[in-house]
Amino acid sequence: THKPPVKNHTYSNRGMSLEEELNETNQYYLANNMACVHKKPTPLQIVKVDYPQRSAAVIREAYFKQPATTDYNGVYKGKYIDFEAKETQNKTSFPLQNFHPHQIHHMEQVLGHGGIAFVIIRFAQQDEVYLLEAEHVIAYWNKQMAGERKSIPKREIEEKGHRIETGYHPRIRYLDILDTLYFS
Amino acid sequence: THKPPVKNHTYSNRGMSLEEELNETNQYYLANNMACVHKKPTPLQIVKVDYPQRSAAVIREAYFKQPATTDYNGVYKGKYIDFEAKETQNKTSFPLQNFHPHQIHHMEQVLGHGGIAFVIIRFAQQDEVYLLEAEHVIAYWNKQMAGERKSIPKREIEEKGHRIETGYHPRIRYLDILDTLYFS
Numbered sequence A, B: 001t002h003k004p005p006v007k008n009h010t011y012s013n014r015g016m017s018l019e020e021e022l023n024e025t026n027q028y029y030l031a032n033n034m035a036c037v038h039k040k041p042t043p044l045q046i047v048k049v050d051y052p053q054r055s056a057a058v059i060r061e062a063y064f065k066q067p068a069t070t071d072y073n074g075v076y077k078g079k080y081i082d083f084e085a086k087e088t089q090n091k092t093s094f095p096l097q098n099f100h101p102h103q104i105h106h107m108e109q110v111l112g113h114g115g116i117a118f119v120i121i122r123f124a125q126q127d128e129v130y131l132l133e134a135e136h137v138i139a140y141w142n143k144q145m146a147g148e149r150k151s152i153p154k155r156e157i158e159e160k161g162h163r164i165e166t167g168y169h170p171r172i173r174y175l176d177i178l179d180t181l182y183f184s
């Protein structure tokens, strides 16, 4: 469905989470035959299900589980792509505690099998979105494990990462960055 | 952890669903650095969550949603792979109603973007497992839509598909088939 364009793109995501914007972006990419990328459902431990007569099963007790992987994956130009999206209210750095250890481990495995792995980070206060390749994230993580700083300075994300153009449709044009990095 | 070998492999899956066997297989492939493939969590529509003090959030009302994609995906030798697993009690054919239309559509999209898509079908009565490339599944689906038969004859799956060796560890060696089809 057609929606009116929004003039000021810093307004366009008011109230939309990064996840919602990425879901819209992926729908756009899918509908325009550019890539096939989906968010994985939230993993839940289901404990109790009711099966009422003549209506749908109802889950009555379930718990959130730690995800074993990142949130998004799919195929772009024949390659496997895999990423995690994270938003921070911090202005000057991105806290590494936003990652679960198994997400880092998963990104290492994806790279090991020849896939493309990265994170998409939004600094919400400035409304700036960056793509940072998993190689860098893993390096910062390992340094943290060795006792170094527990966050990635924003200025290093600006240097090593890639600012993603944000707009209205699609909202977060991350394929443009992948084209430059992996397909040119 | 080491488990004793099972002599008769037709006994080894007693009580295990195809999904459980594939999860074990994927764990084996992951642990042995052969591929990185995961089952996607079951998609749920969460309606009500309780946040009790000092304990984990409890989902009190949720419903099963239709999955938008297939169940499994990941990366193998740099390529995107994607598949759906289905089991049937039928002896002579596989009913196409086991697929949701959007799963077929998803497989078409994966192929369109250069990924590898297929289904793994188990005929439970004979304990035979086949890999059938998505191209064939889509062709049968389209023929059904055009008024032809609503199932794939087992003998055609035997001809066009590929019998997967089943064993104890890993249980369903589907990478062997992919090697022959796509990497040789």
Ligand SMILES: [Mg+2]
Binding pocket: A071, A084, A085
């Ligand atoms: Mg996440």
Ligand SMILES: [Mg+2]
Binding pocket: B071, B084, B085
């Ligand atoms: Mg399924």
